[in-house]
Amino acid sequence: MAQATSPIPETALPSAGLTANPAGLSRPGALAFITPGLILIVVFLAVPAAWTLYLGVTNYALFGPQASHPSFVGLANYAQALHDPLFLSAVVVTVAYVFGSAVVGQMVLGFALAWKLRQAPAWMRQPIETLVLFAWIIPAAVVGFLWATFYGPPPQTGTLNTVLHTQVNWLYQFPIPALIVFNIWRGTAFSMLLSGAALNTLPPSYLETARLAGASGWQQLRDVVFPSIRGTLLTNLLLITLWTFNDFTPFNLTGGAIPGATTLPIYIYHEAFEFSLFGLGSAMSTIMLLINLIIALGYLWVLRRTAR
């Protein structure tokens, strides 16, 4: 791909510095451009990442004797994490949260909105785009309070209870559905915008032909639309899955204090910062990292299989 930009092989014109290097710059010179950015990322990302792996096999803690003299404990932290029912329940909550809000909610609703709004007049499409974009882009702490107020429990009755004339503590009694509805509200914008952009790349003649051939709306989607924009949809799915998996925002709704709504990042935060068990927290982070990796690899596998 890179070669395609210069049709003349570099060796063919050894004397002309201009074509030998498209910008007339030596390789060390080019490196000088890239280095500042890369060094920053490597030093402050790769080093902490390696550190996480290391901390995971120690009993490092913020206070007490383990703070100054952490010792090597092997895989004990991993064993402890995998035998901890609260950790396992956090995994289950997280998976339900990701599946319900990202995969089903944001992806399906986002695509459906984009598909439906595709032909809508601009006066209708633009306000909706602006609104959903707001929900996606405002600060997590702000969103947290918006929704904490919305689900507000009695006696300080929240919006939902006021509207429905009920006295329900939504976040305690229905933690997972409450979080899912919240995250659909927050994140649908991204899937909608991305699907919309992908749909715009479809040549109108494709759908025209399908319509003339008598294809129903669903048939058009299945046979024309999905195969054409599969790559974008899968990328979108990967992005929102990983984002939701690593999302810390539920903390802003629950203060991290509702067991049924404790996702993996919140649980890890508790273990590491509140109980000061950094070794254990790091081991859990590593497990989380592995799950992320598996999701990403699974996505690549599907993408490659369907590309054929």
Next chain:
Amino acid sequence: MIAVKARRATGNGFFYFAVLLIIVFSLFPFYWVLATSFENNQELSLGTRGLWPAVWTLQSYVTLFHQDNFLIPIANSALVAACTTVISLFAGVLTAYALVRLVPRARVAVLSFILATAFFPVIAMVGPLFFAYKDLDLLNNYLALIVTYLIYALPIGVWMLVSIFSQIPKDLEEAGMVDGATTRQILWRILLPLAVPGVFTAAILSFILCWNDFVFALSFMTSPDRYTAPLAIVNLGQSQYQVFYNIIDAGVVVTTIPIVVLVLLAQRRIVAGLSAGSLKG
């Protein structure tokens, strides 16, 4: 024919209804917070209220800025976000330019690495960075946040700038080269002015990313005079007997306004930038 039309009409009616529902669903939390922020303490203490507050006052905003000094966290947030944005744009422009024009062969490798970093779980970064900043004596220091946000802002910036630079035709740069311009002059005088709209988008996204962060600020900033706005909100309105939601919500409104303004100013560009980055990938 008539049947088809009728069916289409009911279909459209249903569609408009759904659209209306979505608009209400999206707007309602905003409305509720705005309405609450204009309530006074007495009204709030009464508890239940209808959809429309009985009294509209600015009392909670006065309390917010006078008693709670909310200007300080707003200034902290603005400072950190501005510094991060400037640095990430500078480094990002250099990196993206090099990847597009100077060493295109490294492009795929570097971009994949950069993309991978963007998905590294935030929670796994907090611990190690906390210790690093503790040893470097950077806790409670703006630098801790600026450096941390750069880790996340820079990859997004590079990713977007690469897609913007590669859309710009090479002709002008080649003309500049023939006239004897150096690489640096080509970048700053020729390419960058052409890329201004895209750079602007990258800047807005970087600013929003910093402005919105909660978990890093929560972990690294320990004294209230260094809190950023999202962190300060969480500590607003707490008293022994009651949570003053009107004051919290006033803080929420003030923190949201800059973001709302940015989105309204640049919605089109933000959308274009977001989808450009992802469609290319």
